[in-house]
Amino acid sequence: MPLHDVGYRAWNSRRCGPSATVWVIAVTGIRLAWESRWLRRLVFFAWSPAFLFAASFFAFEQAVDEGRLTALGEGAQVGRNLDGVGMLGTVLADALGGDPDEVDVESTRRLVWTRLLLAFMRSPQAILLAAVVGLVAPTLISRDLRAKAWLVYFTRPVGRTEYVLGKSVILLLLVLVITMLPAVALWLMGVLVSPSVTVALETWDLPVRVIVASLVLAVPTVLLALAYSSLTAETRIASFGWFATWVACWIAHAALTTADVVASVREQQAAAMEQDEPRLPAYRRANASPDPFRSQFRWLARAAGIDARLDRWAWISPYHALGAVQAAIFGIDRRPAAWMPATATLLLMTFGSLAILAWRVTAPAKA
């Protein structure tokens, strides 16, 4: 018998409420997930794009400080690499609208920062989010089903809502750590390196937009990942479902968009033939855009919302739907045709996932 064995004793103190239960599930889940070496590597890696974007912020503010924004704009127009990684030139060329002589620092800064933040959240972070969530989420419920750990929860004062919320908070925190936190840190760094003392007041809404955009990014994706996890006791099947959704929808979007481009090229060719204009082939005309950002870093241009063409198939792919809604949140593309179908997709994802979770989470107990 252990020396400190005091036998069985009664306990009558005050119990914590359901919110504490959510937090307990979340903290324990994060601790267990963090034991994965791959997750630790991925989260640290997920911060690396922030350093590249920090270089863009720094180069821009340095140019403002040294009064050479006009020269920087000229460089951007001819497609020079301004920050060592090419992002600033891409964004700045668009922000200056082809006229580097009349540079309004405040409005240019706002546009450049907004586009850089949107590009940061869209292109590297949203993809890394898929990887991080794909690593953690499939185990969260499916492993509970396999190890019958659901009995640990539902034989105690834990409801379905607390369980799902607890599991969601695990993913939400991870997602926010790799999206919201570095984006807010980028804004903060911009404020710190800026020569203007009022820059924080001028751009106060950007961190708010970052937070809203991060939540829009996090909530549907987290719920979708948990729904997949709840559908099977096999973690690998849940992982496959998650990644297959992203990849298959991406491919479907690319195929439909390409079909649109091909159709539009044919229409242009037909129109040209009617007018009997001796022109370059349409595909070459499309590539002969004078804007350097169109040929350089096309992915960034699209992510930053510089490509003004309406993406009418964005709703079909979660990645592109998230991008369309985030662009609206950042005030870059507020055309209803751009964000409304995408919002419908995200709402469908969210409520569909909630319905699956409500059905599946206590299903083993009812079987």
Add this chain to the structure above:
Amino acid sequence: MTAPTVPIPVRLTNVVKRYGRRTVLDGVSLEVTPGITGLVGPNGAGKSTLVRAILGLVQLAGGEARVFGHDPYRHPRRVREAVGVVPEDECSVPGLSGVEMVRYAARLSGLPATEALRRAHEVLDWCDAGQERYRPVETLSVGTRQKVSFAAAIVHDPAMVILDEPTNGLDPIERRAMLGRLTTLARKHGKTIFVSTHVLPDVQAICDRVIVLARGRVRLAGSIADLTRPARPEHHLTGTGPLDRLAEALTSDGLQARVTASETGPLIELASPRPDQLSAIWSAAQQNGVAIRSFAPASRPLEQVFVETLRQAEQPNAAAPGDGLREPAGGIR
């Protein structure tokens, strides 16, 4: 001034539960009162569903369930705060050590962080879990896992503990220790213990009452003493020597006695004698050269009661619940 009414831990009235077309619980009515109650029944009798109904995990198709006065389906939180469960299936959160598992269970039950850790160590000490508690649960032996599971069920000091096959996989020493803990909880701490098991000797050893469930119906319910008492009151006498001669002598003295065979050897069945006849029995034994080894009220083994009950339940016109296969007055209190 009248004493406050303490709600009965579990009261089920005509509970019906169906999975599709299959009726798993068919008008189950029972009460579980403080003390130790055993729930026995063959596989597929509906024991696990009954436990789930008590915990509010399943919605009933009919009838009423009350646990400490609360509807478990509508107010599961209140019910589960008052109940601790040791499931039959090994269930744990992969990656947690034994003590972390118990602490996690305590936290989920609403204990504050520091208190949860203190209680976890305290109940693990009481369960004699030793240093094994620091190993991941999935690497523990069956016995230690059972201790951890039991500790997790009682860490929040529930008023009632439900155990599904609590002695499964335990060696004889551990089994005795587990039964001892259950007895201590019931007798010393006033807990209501509800044990679902196939091990009838365990039920006979610790339970005050037993419920036999078969084909979704309560077939038998009552105290162990009542259920194992034979239909006619009688005593059994065992001894060495010519038992048949002793039986003849007792019969000639006006006692109804006959020699019969039992699993442990021949014995004399005696219609319960009056106190003034006892000295005649001792004298007759001495005169006929029989050394009496035991002389006690007859009782039927619980296993025999169980088998007979199931045999009756198997018959096509088996009595419906409440038809009184054998239900002593006062239900199964």
